[in-house]
Amino acid sequence: MNKRITVLSGDYIGPEIVEQGILALEAAARRFGHRFEFCRVDFGGAAIDSAGVPFPEETRKACEEADAVLLGSVGGPKWDSVPKEIRPEKGLLQMRSALGLFGNLRPAKLHPQLAFACPLRPEIVEKGIDIMTVRELTGGIYFGSHETSVQNGERVAADLMAYSEHEIDRILRVGFEAARKRRKRLTSVEKSNVLDCSRLWKERAHALSAEYPDVELIDMLVDNAAMQLVRDPSQFDVLVTENMFGDILSDESSMIVGSIGMMPSASLRDDSFGVYEPIHGSAPDIAGRDLANPIGTILSAAMMLRYSFGMAREADAVEAAVDAVLDSGLRTADIMSAGMKRAGCREMGAAIAAAIG
Ligand code: NAD
Ligand code: IPM
Ligand code: MN
Numbered sequence: 021m022n023k024r025i026t027v028l029s030g031d032y033i034g035p036e037i038v039e040q041g042i043l044a045l046e047a048a049a050r051r052f053g054h055r056f057e058f059c060r061v062d063f064g065g066a067a068i069d070s071a072g073v074p075f076p077e078e079t080r081k082a083c084e085e086a087d088a089v090l091l092g093s094v095g096g097p098k099w100d101s102v103p104k105e106i107r108p109e110k111g112l113l114q115m116r117s118a119l120g121l122f123g124n125l126r127p128a129k130l131h132p133q134l135a136f137a138c139p140l141r142p143e144i145v146e147k148g149i150d151i152m153t154v155r156e157l158t159g160g161i162y163f164g165s166h167e168t169s170v171q172n173g174e175r176v177a178a179d180l181m182a183y184s185e186h187e188i189d190r191i192l193r194v195g196f197e198a199a200r201k202r203r204k205r206l207t208s209v210e211k212s213n214v215l216d217c218s219r220l221w222k223e224r225a226h227a228l229s230a231e232y233p234d235v236e237l238i239d240m241l242v243d244n245a246a247m248q249l250v251r252d253p254s255q256f257d258v259l260v261t262e263n264m265f266g267d268i269l270s271d272e273s274s275m276i277v278g279s280i281g282m283m284p285s286a287s288l289r290d291d292s293f294g295v296y297e298p299i300h301g302s303a304p305d306i307a308g309r310d311l312a313n314p315i316g317t318i319l320s321a322a323m324m325l326r327y328s329f330g331m332a333r334e335a336d337a338v339e340a341a342v343d344a345v346l347d348s349g350l351r352t353a354d355i356m357s358a359g360m361k362r363a364g365c366r367e368m369g370a371a372i373a374a375a376i377g
Contacts, residue, residue: 022055023329026086028063028079031099031108032302033312033365034092040314040369041090041321044341047376048325048334059086063115064094064108064302074111080118083295088328090321091297096304104166117158119295121287122187123194124155124266125323126299128273128283133346137278137355140250147254151273152198154258155266156191157287159183160217162263183217183262188224194288195260196232205257207238209245209265217262225260242269249273270299279354281313284320286327294328296320310364313352315342318372341375 027042029035042058049056061082062070071078074094083089094108104110115121130138130149138145164180192208199206208225210218222239229237240248242265248255249272259269274280280300287295298316306312319342326335345368351360352368363371 021329021331022057023087024057024059024085025324026082026089027058027060028083028089028091029060029066030063030092030094030302031065032093032096032304032307034064034066034094034302036307036310036312036365037298037314037317038090038092040365040372041317043369043373044318044321044338044376045090045324047341047373048321048331048338051337051377052331052334054331054334063091064111065096065099067111068099068102068106068108073106074108075114075118080115083115083119086293088293088324089295090317090324091295092317093298093300093302096302096307113162115295116287117163119293120158120289121295122156122158123191123288124157125194125198125286125288125327126153126155126266126270126273126283127151127285128153128270128277130277131282131343131346133343134278134282134355136357138276140253140276144252144254147252149253149276151249151253151256152202152258153266153270153273154191154195154198154260155270156183156187156262157266158263159187160263181215181217181262181264183220185220185224188221189228192221192225192228192260195258196228196235198260199235199258200232203257204234205236205238206232207240207245207256207259209240209242209259209261209269211242211265212239213241221262245269246272250276274299279313281316281352281354282319283316284318284323286320286323288327292328292330294324296324296328310366311353312365313354314365314369315352315372318342318369337376338372341372341377344375345371 161181212218274283322338325331
């Protein structure tokens with residue numbers, strides 16, 4: 021098959037990790053006889069520098085014309101003082117919204133080789149960790165009005181969280197469908213003891229549940245969910261939640277599978293198009309030193325093969341290559357332990373590409 025992939029490397033470690041994702045995709049294309057064409061365009065801080073805005077029209081077009089998008093990470097201290105309307109992170113939100121990417125899948129699966137890197141006690145880790153967080157990505161407080169006004173002589177900041185029924189229903193359906201293909205337990209995470217958005221969310225979850233009699237629906241308040249994730253993560257199969265709760269809980273889940281550098285994501289809409297990126301940020305503290313773990317990006321590339329291209333064998337091959345390289349003892353700094361062999365970002369990426377074949 022021929023596929024066009026738009027590449028948004030982004031900022032700081034973005035280009036370092038994305039190059040390893042491309043190597044994995046090229047290796048899969050070679051092994052399975054496909055042709056992938058890569059088109060690199062500026063995004064985030066890099067686009068502010070070259071075009072004055074983080075998500076230029078040309079970048080939007082390049083995304084829309086592609087079969088899928090591979091993204092690194094955006095933002096960092098260089099652009100921390102630019103006006104909020106053109107921050108790199110604003111470009112990321114504009115991109116998600118413009119492309120209609122409402123469904124964000126963030127799988128957290130503990131590779132047994134990394135059990136030592138999980139900060140939880142061994143008897144908790146032994147029960148296994150395999151959680152799919154389904155995060156709503158184009159609504160909620162990220163996309164409500166944000167303003168700071170002066171009232172009674174002091175500044176007052178306000179950020180609005182709003183959700184419509186159709187936005188809630190479509191993401192809940194992604195959650196139910198994901199649970200149906202997995203262990204059939206869906207935990208709906210909200211704050212219905214306080215928020216109207218969450219009360220509507222919980223009501224819709226129970227209404228839709230009638231259409232998914234094979235899926236067990238569990239309601240959980242978000243503060244409890246944050247605690248349960250470290251008390252006993254094996255209780256979770258699929259978590260479905262709104263935008264900001266999903267952002268926070270997915271970073272929490274990344275650490276219990278060893279490192280944020282391990283976690284991939286897919287941002288999807290109703291058709292096969294998607295944007296694929298690790299869940300971490302641009303890691304300015306380690307950028308330019310060949311220290312970043314590229315596995316989150318490489319596993320994101322595997323999700324691209326699976327979800328956008330329908331290439332299950334190819335995706336399996338990339339995931340198996342990651343496993344094989346972890347088995348071989350190669351480790352980036354974030355997942356290093358005694359007796360293992362330390363690798364940089366490039367060496368790790370090259371080893372995984374070689375293992376793909
Ligand atoms: P971060 O995820 O960039 O870094 C948090 C910590 O995790 C750092 O110590 C970093 O070194 C480490 N880390 C992250 N990725 C790693 C990897 N692949 N390998 C090894 N270690 C890794 O979060 P932050 O420091 O809060 O944010 C930095 C910038 O990134 C901010 O501007 C933020 O807005 C942006 N950000 C962007 C995205 C995105 O592009 N999707 C996501 C999150 C944060
Ligand atoms: C993520 C990031 C973004 C988010 C930021 C950079 C806007 O943290 O992709 O998880 O909060 O969605
Ligand atoms: Mn985040």
